[in-house]
Each structure stands twice: as structure tokens, then as C-alpha cells.
Amino acid sequence: MTIFQTIAYDLSRRISDGEFPIGGSLPSEHQLAIHYERARGTVRHALNLLASRGMLVARQGSGWFIQSTLQQHGFTQLRSFAQWALTKGMKPSGRVVSSATMTASPAQARAFRLDTLQSVLRVVRIRGLDGREIMCERTVYAPWLVDMIASLPGDEVSVVQALEERFGIVTAHADHSIDAVAASSEDARLLGVRRSSPLLRVRRHSFAKDGRPMESGDDRYLPGSVAFEVASSLASSTLSRTIS
Amino acid sequence: MTIFQTIAYDLSRRISDGEFPIGGSLPSEHQLAIHYERARGTVRHALNLLASRGMLVARQGSGWFIQSTLQQHGFTQLRSFAQWALTKGMKPSGRVVSSATMTASPAQARAFRLDTLQSVLRVVRIRGLDGREIMCERTVYAPWLVDMIASLPGDEVSVVQALEERFGIVTAHADHSIDAVAASSEDARLLGVRRSSPLLRVRRHSFAKDGRPMESGDDRYLPGSVAFEVASSLASSTLSRTIS
DNA sequence: AAGTGGTCTAGACCACCGT
DNA sequence: CGGTGGTCTAGACCACTTT
Known part of the structure; x- marks a missing residue:
């Protein structure tokens, strides 16, 4: 487990636990870096990972905002x-x-x-x-x-x-x-x-x-029993559609 | 246009032009950094962008390989x-x-x-x-x-x-x-x-x-017309199964 | 003006691959 | 073993938003 994965996991847990509400914002990258005692780049790596799962969105000049509290279980x-x-x-x-x-x-x-x-x-x-x-x-x-x-x-x-x-x-x-x-x-x-x-x-x-x-x-x-869910972003996606 | 976007665009063009064949490898990150006269991190940013489009894949310890010369994937x-x-x-x-x-x-x-x-x-x-x-x-x-x-x-x-x-x-x-x-x-x-x-x-x-x-x-x-495909690995996946 | 995210640098060490 | 990509650091400057 790398450091940025650990940070991503921790943030993800805190978000699904409701510590930050949907539409609310995270502490700034600077503050997160201090909190986790890591370089800002490492924190950004973790944030981008969560953004690629649709959990967070960044607004330049403003902050990181919670987009979804759903855990994308992988x-x-x-x-x-x-x-x-x-x-x-x-x-x-x-x-x-x-x-x-x-x-x-x-x-x-x-x-x-x-x-x-x-x-x-x-x-x-x-x-x-x-x-x-x-x-x-x-x-x-x-x-x-x-x-x-x-x-x-x-x-x-x-x-x-x-x-x-x-x-x-x-x-x-x-x-x-x-x-x-x-x-x-x-x-x-x-x-x-x-x-x-x-x-x-x-x-x-x-x-x-x-x-x-x-x-x-x-x-x-059986229909109505399970559905498959995919979160995909411009940044990264594993899903594609094929002719069959 | 940022620097990493410019590099990504240039690499993408060179790949589509056939300068590197499918399955072949790119010069190393170190060599690309020298060629573009930029830091390795900037070159990596560009490479990751192309990887997210399915054009390149990285194999650790080995190099960056051309996966597809087509644009627009995923x-x-x-x-x-x-x-x-x-x-x-x-x-x-x-x-x-x-x-x-x-x-x-x-x-x-x-x-x-x-x-x-x-x-x-x-x-x-x-x-x-x-x-x-x-x-x-x-x-x-x-x-x-x-x-x-x-x-x-x-x-x-x-x-x-x-x-x-x-x-x-x-x-x-x-x-x-x-x-x-x-x-x-x-x-x-x-x-x-x-x-x-x-x-x-x-x-x-x-x-x-x-x-x-x-x-x-x-x-x-209609059945038989399209299928959805998901490639998922231990490392990262966006697919999950839900009760419905 | 102050604070935020976006980009970039120039290093470093590690894990992994091939020879 | 040397070379490769993967990660991480500690800065810097910029563009943008908010106050």
C-alpha cells in the first residue's frame, strides 16, 4: 500500500462516514498535507484518485468538493x-x-x-x-x-x-x-x-x-437482483462498449 | 495549452504518424525529458494522459508501450x-x-x-x-x-x-x-x-x-447488439456490483 | 490581498525487469 | 547489475476565486 493510496483510503472512509457532507468542501491541500505530514504532491495524487472515482471534484481557486459519498467498492x-x-x-x-x-x-x-x-x-x-x-x-x-x-x-x-x-x-x-x-x-x-x-x-x-x-x-x-455499476471519468476508465 | 498537454499532443501525433509501431516502446522517460527539455514529472504527466486514453501502457521496469494508434478510447x-x-x-x-x-x-x-x-x-x-x-x-x-x-x-x-x-x-x-x-x-x-x-x-x-x-x-x-466490457485489476477498478 | 488549486522543477529512493 | 517506471519531497510560480 503506497502512501497516496493510504491517504485516499482514509479520506474515502471519512467522506462515507459523513465527516464531510455532499456539496461541502475538504480542507485545503496545504492543510491536508500538514495533517498527513506528507508533501502536497502526494496529497494531490490521492485526491486525483478519488476524483477519478467520482467522489470528489476540484474547483480551481476554490477547493475540493464532495460529489458523492458512495464507496465505489472495487x-x-x-x-x-x-x-x-x-x-x-x-x-x-x-x-x-x-x-x-x-x-x-x-x-x-x-x-x-x-x-x-x-x-x-x-x-x-x-x-x-x-x-x-x-x-x-x-x-x-x-x-x-x-x-x-x-x-x-x-x-x-x-x-x-x-x-x-x-x-x-x-x-x-x-x-x-x-x-x-x-x-x-x-x-x-x-x-x-x-x-x-x-x-x-x-x-x-x-x-x-x-x-x-x-x-x-x-x-x-435474475433481473432485479443485482446491477453492475461503473464510475468512469475523463481521467481514467476501464469500461468500454463493444459490438456483439 | 500547458506544457504537458503540448508534449502529449506531440507524442500522440508521432504515434499516429507511425513513428512508433503498435507493440513497440517509446524512449525512456529520462530520454523524453531530455528531448523535450522538461522535467521528468512533466513528461510523466503527458504519458499518463495518453495512457488514460488507451494509447499507451506502462510496464514497470520495462518501458512505455504503444497500445493503439487510434485516438479516442475508453x-x-x-x-x-x-x-x-x-x-x-x-x-x-x-x-x-x-x-x-x-x-x-x-x-x-x-x-x-x-x-x-x-x-x-x-x-x-x-x-x-x-x-x-x-x-x-x-x-x-x-x-x-x-x-x-x-x-x-x-x-x-x-x-x-x-x-x-x-x-x-x-x-x-x-x-x-x-x-x-x-x-x-x-x-x-x-x-x-x-x-x-x-x-x-x-x-x-x-x-x-x-x-x-x-x-x-x-x-x-436489444440483446446481441452491444455488450459492455470492463477490465478490472487488483490495482484499480471502477466496477462494482450492487443489489437492486 | 489572501487563499485556493494547477503546473512545473530537480532532485531522491524504491520495486521491478532484463541481461 | 544497470535501466526502467512508480513514488515521494520541498520547494516555486501561475491562474483563479473569494473576501
Whole structure:
């Protein structure tokens, strides 16, 4: 954790705690620099980080103003359905519907960068929030993870957390593609809705710290259960729109 | 024009001119600082600006690499349906279905931070890509923008660009919430699909540089037409998942 | 006039990458 | 190991806003 990240984190917490109201202003950069006992440049780095998340806005000659008190919870929660649910004060659940090893399809071999036909593990899970089942998840795990995943219990609530704690494997990067689809007949059966009713689909490829592909997933949520939120600024953005 | 903007502009031009190939690397920050006869910090400021546009990426310990020779990536495209379509080589179209001023509802007054009941402008548009109508867009503009929007022609392809070029008003930040919904009867009629068929919904609040709210939008896309992509890393992410 | 954010300088040390 | 980007410092001057 760098110093400017620490300062940003502290300011972010103080803002969401209501120490500074929306529309109000922060102490000046000079005063913040004195308070944190750091150079002004370091404080500015932290402020710009929060501005890129839409939490703050600077008005030249006037000050830094609070634009939003919302915490933009980031990647840590996005990685894991269970960890996200817990931070929201909800109880996540999960059950494995099916689990099978199979030789990688050409598309999977490409996604996992395999030379030869190796075995991948395909797991279908149903996920619930506070007892209500809201999502079905079809995950394909890369060959190097198969044994680890297979060793986990079927009702393991957080696979991501288990991988991290037991094997030290951390998800460091993920690409998400979000769109809407009509429920297939399998979706309909798993989620208890009519066929061709709307679902929010999130396709995901995730990678370990060393860049190795870990898993590809296809999650389908009932409408009205979750939404994905993105804050984007001129300064920096990770979101883009693609033709599909 | 500041110095770092001038350097960014010059580098951007040299990259677009093919002086550095895609995947290739730039001279080191140290060498660039000597070349431009500026401090390294100033050169870094320029490089970070280009990185935020998706033109460059930095690899620590290794160098700055050319990611794309195209201008206008990320947020710039996200701000505007039309500008995004153009960078993808597609022809955007748009037509206004209805346009009406009304007094702000309580929810709108909150979103736009109005004290009194002022007039907002609600516009419904249909958007097309290469002649195919794929999206309906319901936008509510803040009172201070109403006169400017009203002065634009109904078939103005890019409202965002028009606001920028004619009035100097730039969208600097936006929050997006993405989920799936069933088509309402109005959606069905506008888009030519069956009622309750799946649509991808993107709700948006956008803000000017000074933090003033500009517009709130509700865009609904036909499935299979576009997807939203998010790249997120441990280091930084703007995406989050919310209960809805 | 005083205070604020925006930019710039000229150093320094660190973590990381390649050889 | 030397070179690279990432961070940080302690100043300086400017443009802008507020009083």
C-alpha cells in the first residue's frame, strides 16, 4: 500500500462516514498535507484518485468538493460473489448442480492458452442471496486448477476465498463482458423462470498474478437482483462498449 | 495549452504518424525529458494522459508501450453513442421520438440537486447502427442545459459532441448502472420486439467538469447488439456490483 | 490581498525487469 | 547489475476565486 493510496483510503472512509457532507468542501491541500505530514504532491495524487472515482471534484481557486459519498467498492468484491454479498450484509449460498472434467474445446484451449488437449473442469452452480436463488454460474477452470477445485466441498460458499487461503492463488485481473440474454430452457429450469425471460449475463475471464488464465465463467442473474455499476471519468476508465 | 498537454499532443501525433509501431516502446522517460527539455514529472504527466486514453501502457521496469494508434478510447467513447459507433467504423443514427419540458419530479430534483421546482427536458430517442435500430434512450436534461439541447436539430447524431463544440460543455464523469429488464409495452413498440422480451438496460448520471449534474439517462439495447466490457485489476477498478 | 488549486522543477529512493 | 517506471519531497510560480 503506497502512501497516496493510504491517504485516499482514509479520506474515502471519512467522506462515507459523513465527516464531510455532499456539496461541502475538504480542507485545503496545504492543510491536508500538514495533517498527513506528507508533501502536497502526494496529497494531490490521492485526491486525483478519488476524483477519478467520482467522489470528489476540484474547483480551481476554490477547493475540493464532495460529489458523492458512495464507496465505489472495487475489484476485491467483484472477484467473488460470496465476498461481495458479505460486505453488503447478505448471506450468500451456493450449491453445485454438476461438475465434470472434459477435454478442452478449441475455444477453451485458446482462452486458457493450452498447446495440447488437456482436461478442464466445468462446474455449474446455483447461487443464492439470503436464501433466494438468483443466479446460475457456469465456470470452466484451467487444467492447473482442476485438482484444487475438485478438493473443495460442493457447498463451499466462496471458491475464490478458498483458493486464496488454502493454495495462495489470487485473482489479480479479470475481463468482464456484460449483456442481456433470454433464458435458455436449462436456465429456466435452474432458476425457476419461464423460458426466454430476461437474464443479465456476465461473461468473465480471470487471471492470476503471473498472468496465467484461471477460469472462464458465464453468470446469469435474475433481473432485479443485482446491477453492475461503473464510475468512469475523463481521467481514467476501464469500461468500454463493444459490438456483439 | 500547458506544457504537458503540448508534449502529449506531440507524442500522440508521432504515434499516429507511425513513428512508433503498435507493440513497440517509446524512449525512456529520462530520454523524453531530455528531448523535450522538461522535467521528468512533466513528461510523466503527458504519458499518463495518453495512457488514460488507451494509447499507451506502462510496464514497470520495462518501458512505455504503444497500445493503439487510434485516438479516442475508453470514456470518450462511452460518453457518446455516436462517437463510439464512428470509432468502430459503423454509422450511427438517431431520431427524436418525443421531447417535452416538465417540472422536475422529486427524484429528478434530487438527482439534479435543485432547490425549487424547475423545468427539465425529457427526450426519447431511437438510436441505430448501420441502419438497424437497436436502442431506445430516455434522457432527462438538467435545467441549465434545456435551452442548449432545445436549440439542436432533432436528428443531431451526437448530442454530446454538439454540446462540446458549440457550448464548450464537456462530460467529465458518469456513473453507470447496468442490468437486464423485460421490455415494457412502450419499449416493445419502439424497438419492434415482443413485450417482456429481454433488454440490456444502462442507467446513467453524467456530470460536467465542475461537478454539475448534466443528464440522467435510461438506455435499453436489444440483446446481441452491444455488450459492455470492463477490465478490472487488483490495482484499480471502477466496477462494482450492487443489489437492486 | 489572501487563499485556493494547477503546473512545473530537480532532485531522491524504491520495486521491478532484463541481461 | 544497470535501466526502467512508480513514488515521494520541498520547494516555486501561475491562474483563479473569494473576501
